[in-house]
Amino acid sequence: MAMGKTPGSSDDEGDSAGFAEINITPLTDVMLVLLIIFMVTSTVITQQGPGGGTKTGLKVNLPKGGSADVTARTTDISVAVLADGRFVLAGNVVAEAELKQAFDKAKEQNPDTVVIVQADEGVSHGTVVQVMELAKQAGLGQLAIGVREGN
Template sequence: MGMGKTPGSSDDEGADAGFAEINITPLVDVMLVLLIIFMVTSSVITQQGPGGGAKAGLKVNLPKGGAADVTARTTDMSVAVLADGRFVLAGNVVAEEELKQAFDAAKSQNPDTVVIVQADEGVSHGTVVQVMEMAKKAGLAQLAIGVRDGT
């Protein structure tokens, strides 16, 4: 009985006997599919569709508040004001004129649209009031301010 041979086998059969290799191709296929799924879902989370929403994946340092948070509906319009004063609507930086046009379009689609203003802590009060005044001039009277949970 030699090394590496199975018991009871002849010498020429032992040369063909060996360890079976592990096939990793199915494992790699599954891992690539999972990677693609994670990449697609993460891009969907950060770039939400038209209308945005209160949780549109923006990095805005909201001030703390004690009241209950406003729950966004699909008809609501979320406007973020970044620390440098730029306006973000549905994940895209927009100019003041484009924001006015978006308010007018929202008014024509649904007059009961709620405008949620999410302003960074460092934004001046005047900039927040400016956004709210643009919404009111467009005819959107329901306004809300987005804040972090105070706890």
């Protein structure tokens, strides 16, 4: 076999095989592995959300409401109130004092920060008001309540 000959060229031996094939199997394998890695990491990132973003990765049974009027920004703070009354901020269960510190820090960074309260249906009204009062004491006056769209 003549090395370096182009397909279709004539040679004295009559062998015109050359390098007419490209093996793409390794390329396909690498691309499939990368696709799987990106799919797994994107779901993890979506569940965690940016520091204090609206997605906390916890299942909160939100009450039904109208269509969403508030579009969450990366600077907004989302506080989930679980059915047992615990507060969740950025995926971590926090105490009331830590929640107040987070509100104070958010006020320093951006005074227009919106506090989105995502409370479970079983949470008492007083607990939701407690979170809202902490936000107002820190100087954050823009409050929103997270609901799921109801039909």
